[in-house]
Amino acid sequence: MQQIDAYNEPQLIRSSLAAVINEAELFKQQRGRLPVLMEVCGSHTMAFARSGIKQALKNHVTLIAGPGCPVCVTDQSSIDAMIQLAEMPNSIICTFGDMMRVPGSKQSLMDAKTNGCDVRVIYSPIDSIKIAQENPDKEVILLGIGFETTIPLLALAVREAERKSVDNFSIWMTTKLVKPVLEKLVDSQKLLLDGFLLPGHVSVILGEKHFRFLKEFHLSGVISGFEPVQLLSGIHRLLTLSREQKADVINDYTYVVKENGNTAAKAMMNHYLEYHDEDWRGIGKISNSGLVLKSSYSKYDAKKKFEVVQNQPRKTKCRCGEVIQGLITPEECSLFDKACTPNRPIGPCMVSTEGTCAAHYQYMREG
Amino acid sequence: MQQIDAYNEPQLIRSSLAAVINEAELFKQQRGRLPVLMEVCGSHTMAFARSGIKQALKNHVTLIAGPGCPVCVTDQSSIDAMIQLAEMPNSIICTFGDMMRVPGSKQSLMDAKTNGCDVRVIYSPIDSIKIAQENPDKEVILLGIGFETTIPLLALAVREAERKSVDNFSIWMTTKLVKPVLEKLVDSQKLLLDGFLLPGHVSVILGEKHFRFLKEFHLSGVISGFEPVQLLSGIHRLLTLSREQKADVINDYTYVVKENGNTAAKAMMNHYLEYHDEDWRGIGKISNSGLVLKSSYSKYDAKKKFEVVQNQPRKTKCRCGEVIQGLITPEECSLFDKACTPNRPIGPCMVSTEGTCAAHYQYMREG
Amino acid sequence: MVQRISLAHGEGGELTHQLIQEVFMSAFSSKKEIQHDSAVFPIEGKRIAVTTDSYVVQPIFFPGGNIGKLAITGTVNDLAVCCAVPKMITAGFILEEGFALSDLNKIVHSMAEEAKAANVKIVAGDTKVVEKGSADGIFINTTGIGAISEQVCSPAIKKGDCVVVSGTIGDHGIAILSARNQLGLLTDVQSDCASLHSLIQSLLEQVDGIRLMRDPTRGGLATSLVELCEDFQFSVELEEDLIPIRREVTGACNILGFDPLYLANEGKVVIVCDSTNKDKVIEIMQNHKYGEEAKVIGKVISVNDSNGKLYSRTQIGTTRRIHRLNGMILPRIC
Amino acid sequence: MVQRISLAHGEGGELTHQLIQEVFMSAFSSKKEIQHDSAVFPIEGKRIAVTTDSYVVQPIFFPGGNIGKLAITGTVNDLAVCCAVPKMITAGFILEEGFALSDLNKIVHSMAEEAKAANVKIVAGDTKVVEKGSADGIFINTTGIGAISEQVCSPAIKKGDCVVVSGTIGDHGIAILSARNQLGLLTDVQSDCASLHSLIQSLLEQVDGIRLMRDPTRGGLATSLVELCEDFQFSVELEEDLIPIRREVTGACNILGFDPLYLANEGKVVIVCDSTNKDKVIEIMQNHKYGEEAKVIGKVISVNDSNGKLYSRTQIGTTRRIHRLNGMILPRIC
Amino acid sequence: MCVGVPAKIIELEEERALVDVLGSKMYVGIIFVPNVMIGDFVLLHAGQAMSIIEESFAEESLKEWRDILNAAD
Amino acid sequence: MCVGVPAKIIELEEERALVDVLGSKMYVGIIFVPNVMIGDFVLLHAGQAMSIIEESFAEESLKEWRDILNAAD
Ligand code: SF4
Ligand code: SF4
Ligand SMILES: [Mg+2]
Ligand SMILES: [Mg+2]
Ligand SMILES: [Mg+2]
Ligand SMILES: [Mg+2]
Ligand SMILES: [Mg+2]
Ligand SMILES: [Mg+2]
Ligand SMILES: [Mg+2]
Ligand SMILES: [Mg+2]
Ligand SMILES: [Mg+2]
Ligand SMILES: [Mg+2]
Known part of the structure; x- marks a missing residue:
C-alpha cells in the first residue's frame, strides 16, 4: 500500500496544493471569477475539511458539497415509517450507525431506542440476517439506505435471507442513484458549475463509463480518491479542463475504478431490484432515482409486508435540499448554528459528520 | 377481636402454664413417665417455640412435631420435576414463598431462579392466573402444595382458569391430606402417644367430625388455635383426657371450626379433585393421601400437560421422614447443625421456619 | 455446579455475611472495616x-x-x-x-x-x-x-447496659412492599427514611455512656443486633413486647407470615447505653422528631462473650435465641 | 414528549456535559467540582x-x-x-x-x-x-x-506551553469493541488500563512547570482537551500527525469510520507543561513502563481565552476546530 | 400448617371483600364464606376468607377455660 | 458517500476472506470480487470487498501526477 500511502505525503500535498492554486489563478485571470466545483460525495466533503484543503483553497476555488450523503437525502417520511415499525412490539430495526440520529418528523431512531424500541446498529447488512435467525419470534427490518456502493450489499442481504430461508427479515428500501440526481442538478441550470469531482466509491460499482453522460451537458467530471493528493489532483484536472474549455470525464482513481465498474455487483442489483421514483429529502421526487425490490421479492419488502401510515412529514425551515444542490451555503439557513447544531440537528445535513452543514459547523464555523 | 387477643394475656398465659404443669405432674405420678403429645401442625410447633412454651414444658411434657408442614412432606421428586419445568424456556413457575428453598436432588427453586429460570413467589394461588393472563406466550405452572386448608384455593385457581379461559395455566398437584397420614402413624404403632393436638386451620375446612376416627384407635385429639393460651388449653385437655383414660376428640377452637367444617370449600375440592396415592417425603407412598385434578380437568394438570422425566431422587442421610413421624428428634440426625443448617438445608424440615429441624435449630439448640 | 449470586446474598442476612467474609474480606484483607x-x-x-x-x-x-x-x-x-x-x-x-x-x-x-x-x-x-x-x-x-466527633461512643459495654431503639421498626420494609403492589397489600405505612445525624449528635453531646449505635437497615433489627453482639462480644436479651411496632406493620406481617424483626428500617437507630443514663437517652430521643417512639427494648446480659448472642425473652420468662436473617423475606402460607 | 436519558448521555461528550450542567450542577449547586x-x-x-x-x-x-x-x-x-x-x-x-x-x-x-x-x-x-x-x-x-501531594501542578498556563500525551490513544476503546464481538472486528489490541499514580508522582517530583493533567477516558483525548481548554481558558493546537496511535487502532478506525481522538483510554494521561521542561517530561515518561510512547502532541496558542478552544493543525498548515464528542461513537458506512 | 389471620370485612363486593388486619388492608376472596357481612371477622389464608370468626364463641371458650383454671387453683 | 478502506486478503475461504487493515482483522464477503487472491488488497465497504486494488495503477497514476506537478514548476 505504499503507493497509496504516498498520496498522503506532506511534501507532495504541499506542492499539489501550490499547483492547484496556480491553476486556479490562471482560471481566475481567464474568467474573472473563482472556479466553482461540486464534490458530489459527502466523503469528499469531509476529506476536504479534515485535510485542511477546503480552508487552504477558500480564496481560490469555490467547493460546493453535493447530494452524495445518504443521510442527507433520506426523506423524513422514511424515518417516520421506520419509527412506526420500531414501535411494533415484536420488531427489531437494523440500521447503519449513520442513520441513528437523523430526525424524522418527531424523533430519530436514537430517540426511538431511548424510548424503548429495539433498534440495533449494524456494520454490514448481512448482520441483520444473523439477527433475524437469532430472533425467530421477531420481525427484523433493515433500513436500506445508500447509493450504488451500498445497494449491492442490500441485494446480497436479500439473497442471504432467501438462501437461508429467513422469513422474518425484510428491508425498507430507500436507496438513491447518483446519475438521476446529477441530471436533475445540471438540468435545473440554477447552478453555475465548472465541473464535478465524481464519487470514487460509487464509481467502483458503476464504472467510469457511467458518468460520460456529463459530456452531453458540456460538463467535466473527474473520478477521484479520498487522499489529500488525490483530491488536489482531481481539482487540478477539473480546472485544467475548464480552463481549456474541454468537457471530459476522467478516471483519476484507476486502481479501484474500472471502465465498466463491478459487473458482479451490478448483476446482483439487477437480479433483485428495479427502478423506482424516489423521494429525495428537500428536493422531491426524481423519476427512476432509486432502486426497490422487484415484486417477485416482495416478501422481503417491508413496505409491502407491513402497513405503515405514511403521513406528510412535518415542515421545518431546514434548507438541506438547497444546501445539497449547492444553491445555498449552510450559513444562509436561518437555523444554522442556532436551532440546528450537531447535537440537536434539525436537518440531516447536520447529522452525519460528512453532512454539509455538520462539516461547516465542525470545521468552518471558526478558525 | 378483644376476645381473641385475650388468649395472649401474659397473666393468663402464666396461670395456664401452671395448670398444665400441674396436670402433667399428676400424669407423671400416675404413669411414671412424661406425657407424650404430638402437635400435628407445623404452625403449632412454631408457636410452641416462639412463645417459649416448648422450653417451659421441656421437663413436663414431651412434644413431638408431626407431619403437618407442607414443606417438610413434599417429595424431592416434585421439586426436581418443578425445576425441570422451570428450565423450559417458556415457563413461569409460581410457588408459595415457603417452597423456594426446599432442596430437590440437586437444587431448590431458589437455585433455579438464581440460575436464570423464571420462578415467582405468589401470595395467593389466584395470582398465578393473573400472571398467566399477563404472559400469554408463557406456560405458567403453579406448584400446588398444601393440606386441606390450602387445597380449596388450588381448586379455586382451576375454576378461575376455566372461567377466564386461561389455557396457559396448569398445576403440579402434590397436596397432602391429614387423616391418611395420621392413620398411618397410629397404625404403625412405633409410637407411644398420649394424644394429638389437632391442626386448627385444617379443621376449619374439615370440621371436628373428621377427626372422630381417632377414637377408634383409642386416642384423643384436641383441635386448637395458635395463641399461647389456646396451646396450653389444648395440652391441658389432652392431659386430662389421658389421665382420665378417656379417648375423645374435642373442638377447642370453636370460634372458627364447625362440626362439619366449611362445606363450600369441601364442595370446591370435590368438584375438581379426586383421591390419589401420594408420596410423602421420607415416609413413602400412602394410599389416597393426596388430591389431584380429575381427568376431566387434565388440561390444567401439569403432570399430564408436560413430559417430565421423574428420576429416582438422590439419596441423602436426611432423616426427615422419621422426624416428622416423631420417631427421632432432629438432634438424632447425624447431619443436624453440621451439614444441615437453615442456611444450607439438606432436608425440608430445616427449610421452613416451622420445620421441626429448623425449629430445633432456631430455638432449642441453645438457651 | 457453578455457584451463583442469589437475591439472598443481598438481603443483609446470613448469606451477605458469608459473601463479605469469604469473598471481600479475604481478598481485600481489610479485616472488620469492610463490614x-x-x-x-x-x-x-x-x-x-x-x-x-x-x-x-x-x-x-x-x-x-x-x-x-x-x-x-x-x-x-x-x-x-x-x-x-x-x-x-x-x-x-x-x-x-x-x-x-x-x-x-x-x-x-x-x-x-x-x-x-x-x-x-x-x-x-x-x-x-x-x-x-x-x-x-x-x-x-x-x-x-x-x-x-469530639464526643464519641465509649464502647466499654457492661452487663446491665440498655438496648434502645429510636422508634417503630419495619416501616420501610412494609412501605416498600406495599408500594411494589405485588402481593396485594394495601397500607398507609410510610418509609421511615430520615437522616439521624442531629438526633445522634444530640445524644453524643448531652449524655455520657452511649456505648454503640447502629442503623438497623437491611436484615432488620434482629440482624443488626446479632452483628453487634458478635462484633463486640456481648449478649443481649430483648423484651419483644417492648419493641415499638406500628399496628399496620404487625397486621401486614401477620397476613404475609413475616417477622418484623427482619424488616428493613431507614430512619432508626439502635443504641446500647449505660442503664443509668437510659432515661436521659429516651428523653432526648423522644424530644426529637425522629425519636418520638423511642423505647428501651432489652439489656446486655453478658460481656466478653467470644460468641455474643441475641436472645428474646418470651412472655412466660423463657428465652429463645434470635439469629440473623436467613435467606430472604418471602411471604409464607404456612 | 417525555425527555429520556439516552446512551449518548453516558458517552462523556456533549450530552454528558449538558446533563451535568443542567441537572446535577443546578441541583447540587456545587459549581465546577462535580465535573x-x-x-x-x-x-x-x-x-x-x-x-x-x-x-x-x-x-x-x-x-x-x-x-x-x-x-x-x-x-x-x-x-x-x-x-x-x-x-x-x-x-x-x-x-x-x-x-x-x-x-x-x-x-x-x-x-x-x-x-x-x-x-x-x-x-x-x-x-x-x-x-x-x-x-x-x-x-x-x-x-x-x-x-x-506536596508537589502540585502550577496551573499558570503560558502561551507556548506543550501538550504531552503519555502514549498511544484509543487502545481501550478498540479493545473493548473487539472484545464485544459484535461488529466482527478482530484485533490483538489490549486495553491500556493501568494505574498512573507512580508515573504522575515521578513527574511532579522531578519536573517543574507541570500545569495540568487529565486522564482522557470516556469521550477520548479530544473531549478531555476541549474540557481543559474551556475550564482553564486557553486554546490548544494539536499536531495530529504527532499523536501516537497504534497501527491496529488506526486500522480498526478506518474500517468502522471512527475517529481515534474520541476513543476511550484507561491508562493515559495528557499533560500541559512548560515548554522548557518538555524534554525532561518526555524522558521521565519514556523511562516509565506506562509512558514509553509519550509524545509532545501540541501547544498552547493562547491563554486567558474566556472561550478556550481546541484546534488541530492539518498537514498543509491550516487549522480546524475540534469539538467534544457529539452523540455516540457508532460505526459508519458513509 | 397454614397461616391464618383474623381479618375484618370493611367493604363487600360480589366476589371479593376488602379486609383490614390491624390497619393493613387487602382484597380477599369470599367464595368460601357466602354469608359474610361487613363488620364480620374472617380467618384469612392465602388471599381467601376461609371461615367467619364467631367472636361470641371465642368469649365463651375463654370463659370456659378460665373456669377450668380457677377450678385447678 | 461510502467508507472504503484498503484491506489485505490474508486467508481465503469459499465465500469470505480474512482481511487485515493495518493489523486489525475482519472476515469479509468476497462475492463481488470473484477472482481475488491471497495477498491482494481490496476496497472494503460495510463488510464486503467491492474491488481489487491494482497497486501498479496507483503507482502509475502517482507517477503521472508527479509529472504534471514537475511540469507546473
Ligand atoms: S443548518 Fe440544519 S436546518 Fe439548516 S439546512 Fe443545515 S441541516 Fe437543515
Ligand atoms: S437435620 Fe436436616 S438432614 Fe437431618 S432430618 Fe432434619 S432436615 Fe433432614
Ligand atoms: Mg420494536
Ligand atoms: Mg422457565
Ligand atoms: Mg455503608
Ligand atoms: Mg452497605
Ligand atoms: Mg448501617
Ligand atoms: Mg446504611
Ligand atoms: Mg471520577
Ligand atoms: Mg466519572
Ligand atoms: Mg478522569
Ligand atoms: Mg476516571
Whole structure:
C-alpha cells in the first residue's frame, strides 16, 4: 500500500496544493471569477475539511458539497415509517450507525431506542440476517439506505435471507442513484458549475463509463480518491479542463475504478431490484432515482409486508435540499448554528459528520 | 377481636402454664413417665417455640412435631420435576414463598431462579392466573402444595382458569391430606402417644367430625388455635383426657371450626379433585393421601400437560421422614447443625421456619 | 455446579455475611472495616470516617421518600452511627437508557434537599448510562466522608447496659412492599427514611455512656443486633413486647407470615447505653422528631462473650435465641 | 414528549456535559467540582481529594484487564491527575442475581492486586443484589480519597506551553469493541488500563512547570482537551500527525469510520507543561513502563481565552476546530 | 400448617371483600364464606376468607377455660 | 458517500476472506470480487470487498501526477 500511502505525503500535498492554486489563478485571470466545483460525495466533503484543503483553497476555488450523503437525502417520511415499525412490539430495526440520529418528523431512531424500541446498529447488512435467525419470534427490518456502493450489499442481504430461508427479515428500501440526481442538478441550470469531482466509491460499482453522460451537458467530471493528493489532483484536472474549455470525464482513481465498474455487483442489483421514483429529502421526487425490490421479492419488502401510515412529514425551515444542490451555503439557513447544531440537528445535513452543514459547523464555523 | 387477643394475656398465659404443669405432674405420678403429645401442625410447633412454651414444658411434657408442614412432606421428586419445568424456556413457575428453598436432588427453586429460570413467589394461588393472563406466550405452572386448608384455593385457581379461559395455566398437584397420614402413624404403632393436638386451620375446612376416627384407635385429639393460651388449653385437655383414660376428640377452637367444617370449600375440592396415592417425603407412598385434578380437568394438570422425566431422587442421610413421624428428634440426625443448617438445608424440615429441624435449630439448640 | 449470586446474598442476612467474609474480606484483607457502617482511619493525622452504599430500591418513588432521599439519609446515618459528623458525599448514578429526565430531576432535587438538611456537601459525581434492560431505571451509589466527633461512643459495654431503639421498626420494609403492589397489600405505612445525624449528635453531646449505635437497615433489627453482639462480644436479651411496632406493620406481617424483626428500617437507630443514663437517652430521643417512639427494648446480659448472642425473652420468662436473617423475606402460607 | 436519558448521555461528550450542567450542577449547586476528576476540599485543615466513578464496562473481562482492575485504576488515575496521592478506596458492588461467584472472585482479586500495586487501601464496601435482568452482571462503584501531594501542578498556563500525551490513544476503546464481538472486528489490541499514580508522582517530583493533567477516558483525548481548554481558558493546537496511535487502532478506525481522538483510554494521561521542561517530561515518561510512547502532541496558542478552544493543525498548515464528542461513537458506512 | 389471620370485612363486593388486619388492608376472596357481612371477622389464608370468626364463641371458650383454671387453683 | 478502506486478503475461504487493515482483522464477503487472491488488497465497504486494488495503477497514476506537478514548476 505504499503507493497509496504516498498520496498522503506532506511534501507532495504541499506542492499539489501550490499547483492547484496556480491553476486556479490562471482560471481566475481567464474568467474573472473563482472556479466553482461540486464534490458530489459527502466523503469528499469531509476529506476536504479534515485535510485542511477546503480552508487552504477558500480564496481560490469555490467547493460546493453535493447530494452524495445518504443521510442527507433520506426523506423524513422514511424515518417516520421506520419509527412506526420500531414501535411494533415484536420488531427489531437494523440500521447503519449513520442513520441513528437523523430526525424524522418527531424523533430519530436514537430517540426511538431511548424510548424503548429495539433498534440495533449494524456494520454490514448481512448482520441483520444473523439477527433475524437469532430472533425467530421477531420481525427484523433493515433500513436500506445508500447509493450504488451500498445497494449491492442490500441485494446480497436479500439473497442471504432467501438462501437461508429467513422469513422474518425484510428491508425498507430507500436507496438513491447518483446519475438521476446529477441530471436533475445540471438540468435545473440554477447552478453555475465548472465541473464535478465524481464519487470514487460509487464509481467502483458503476464504472467510469457511467458518468460520460456529463459530456452531453458540456460538463467535466473527474473520478477521484479520498487522499489529500488525490483530491488536489482531481481539482487540478477539473480546472485544467475548464480552463481549456474541454468537457471530459476522467478516471483519476484507476486502481479501484474500472471502465465498466463491478459487473458482479451490478448483476446482483439487477437480479433483485428495479427502478423506482424516489423521494429525495428537500428536493422531491426524481423519476427512476432509486432502486426497490422487484415484486417477485416482495416478501422481503417491508413496505409491502407491513402497513405503515405514511403521513406528510412535518415542515421545518431546514434548507438541506438547497444546501445539497449547492444553491445555498449552510450559513444562509436561518437555523444554522442556532436551532440546528450537531447535537440537536434539525436537518440531516447536520447529522452525519460528512453532512454539509455538520462539516461547516465542525470545521468552518471558526478558525 | 378483644376476645381473641385475650388468649395472649401474659397473666393468663402464666396461670395456664401452671395448670398444665400441674396436670402433667399428676400424669407423671400416675404413669411414671412424661406425657407424650404430638402437635400435628407445623404452625403449632412454631408457636410452641416462639412463645417459649416448648422450653417451659421441656421437663413436663414431651412434644413431638408431626407431619403437618407442607414443606417438610413434599417429595424431592416434585421439586426436581418443578425445576425441570422451570428450565423450559417458556415457563413461569409460581410457588408459595415457603417452597423456594426446599432442596430437590440437586437444587431448590431458589437455585433455579438464581440460575436464570423464571420462578415467582405468589401470595395467593389466584395470582398465578393473573400472571398467566399477563404472559400469554408463557406456560405458567403453579406448584400446588398444601393440606386441606390450602387445597380449596388450588381448586379455586382451576375454576378461575376455566372461567377466564386461561389455557396457559396448569398445576403440579402434590397436596397432602391429614387423616391418611395420621392413620398411618397410629397404625404403625412405633409410637407411644398420649394424644394429638389437632391442626386448627385444617379443621376449619374439615370440621371436628373428621377427626372422630381417632377414637377408634383409642386416642384423643384436641383441635386448637395458635395463641399461647389456646396451646396450653389444648395440652391441658389432652392431659386430662389421658389421665382420665378417656379417648375423645374435642373442638377447642370453636370460634372458627364447625362440626362439619366449611362445606363450600369441601364442595370446591370435590368438584375438581379426586383421591390419589401420594408420596410423602421420607415416609413413602400412602394410599389416597393426596388430591389431584380429575381427568376431566387434565388440561390444567401439569403432570399430564408436560413430559417430565421423574428420576429416582438422590439419596441423602436426611432423616426427615422419621422426624416428622416423631420417631427421632432432629438432634438424632447425624447431619443436624453440621451439614444441615437453615442456611444450607439438606432436608425440608430445616427449610421452613416451622420445620421441626429448623425449629430445633432456631430455638432449642441453645438457651 | 457453578455457584451463583442469589437475591439472598443481598438481603443483609446470613448469606451477605458469608459473601463479605469469604469473598471481600479475604481478598481485600481489610479485616472488620469492610463490614461496618463506616471505616474509620487516620488521614493526614485526622480521624476520618468513610462509608459507601449503593441504592437499588424498587419502586424508586415510595411513600415517605425516593431513592435519592434514601441515598443521602442512608449514608448520613452510616456516618452518624460511627460518631462521625457527615461532611461530604459523592454520588454515582447508573441510569438505564430511557429513564425519564423528569424523574432524574426529582430524585436529584430530593438529594440536594436532604443533603442541605443534613449539612453535607455533595462534592463529586458520576453518571453512567447503560443499555435498556441492563439496569432497573436508576441505581445510586453514595459515599460519605465524615469527621469523627469530639464526643464519641465509649464502647466499654457492661452487663446491665440498655438496648434502645429510636422508634417503630419495619416501616420501610412494609412501605416498600406495599408500594411494589405485588402481593396485594394495601397500607398507609410510610418509609421511615430520615437522616439521624442531629438526633445522634444530640445524644453524643448531652449524655455520657452511649456505648454503640447502629442503623438497623437491611436484615432488620434482629440482624443488626446479632452483628453487634458478635462484633463486640456481648449478649443481649430483648423484651419483644417492648419493641415499638406500628399496628399496620404487625397486621401486614401477620397476613404475609413475616417477622418484623427482619424488616428493613431507614430512619432508626439502635443504641446500647449505660442503664443509668437510659432515661436521659429516651428523653432526648423522644424530644426529637425522629425519636418520638423511642423505647428501651432489652439489656446486655453478658460481656466478653467470644460468641455474643441475641436472645428474646418470651412472655412466660423463657428465652429463645434470635439469629440473623436467613435467606430472604418471602411471604409464607404456612 | 417525555425527555429520556439516552446512551449518548453516558458517552462523556456533549450530552454528558449538558446533563451535568443542567441537572446535577443546578441541583447540587456545587459549581465546577462535580465535573472534575476529583473534588478537592479541606477537611479538618488538610486538603483532601475525592472522586467517584461507577464502572459498567461490557464485557467485564477484556484483553488487558477486567471491570475490577478498571475500577481501581480509573479512580487511582482520577486522584493522581489532581495531584493527590491515592490513600483509600471504597467499593460498592451491584450484582445481578445469577452472577457467577467465580467471576466475582476473579474481579475482587484483581481489585485487591491493583490496589496493592497502587498502595491504596480498600476501606469500605457494599454489596447489593438485584433481580435477574435488572443489571448487567456486575457494576462497581469506587470512590477514592487522596491526600494532595506536596508537589502540585502550577496551573499558570503560558502561551507556548506543550501538550504531552503519555502514549498511544484509543487502545481501550478498540479493545473493548473487539472484545464485544459484535461488529466482527478482530484485533490483538489490549486495553491500556493501568494505574498512573507512580508515573504522575515521578513527574511532579522531578519536573517543574507541570500545569495540568487529565486522564482522557470516556469521550477520548479530544473531549478531555476541549474540557481543559474551556475550564482553564486557553486554546490548544494539536499536531495530529504527532499523536501516537497504534497501527491496529488506526486500522480498526478506518474500517468502522471512527475517529481515534474520541476513543476511550484507561491508562493515559495528557499533560500541559512548560515548554522548557518538555524534554525532561518526555524522558521521565519514556523511562516509565506506562509512558514509553509519550509524545509532545501540541501547544498552547493562547491563554486567558474566556472561550478556550481546541484546534488541530492539518498537514498543509491550516487549522480546524475540534469539538467534544457529539452523540455516540457508532460505526459508519458513509 | 397454614397461616391464618383474623381479618375484618370493611367493604363487600360480589366476589371479593376488602379486609383490614390491624390497619393493613387487602382484597380477599369470599367464595368460601357466602354469608359474610361487613363488620364480620374472617380467618384469612392465602388471599381467601376461609371461615367467619364467631367472636361470641371465642368469649365463651375463654370463659370456659378460665373456669377450668380457677377450678385447678 | 461510502467508507472504503484498503484491506489485505490474508486467508481465503469459499465465500469470505480474512482481511487485515493495518493489523486489525475482519472476515469479509468476497462475492463481488470473484477472482481475488491471497495477498491482494481490496476496497472494503460495510463488510464486503467491492474491488481489487491494482497497486501498479496507483503507482502509475502517482507517477503521472508527479509529472504534471514537475511540469507546473
Ligand atoms: S443548518 Fe440544519 S436546518 Fe439548516 S439546512 Fe443545515 S441541516 Fe437543515
Ligand atoms: S437435620 Fe436436616 S438432614 Fe437431618 S432430618 Fe432434619 S432436615 Fe433432614
Ligand atoms: Mg420494536
Ligand atoms: Mg422457565
Ligand atoms: Mg448501617
Ligand atoms: Mg455503608
Ligand atoms: Mg446504611
Ligand atoms: Mg466519572
Ligand atoms: Mg478522569
Ligand atoms: Mg471520577
Ligand atoms: Mg476516571
Ligand atoms: Mg452497605
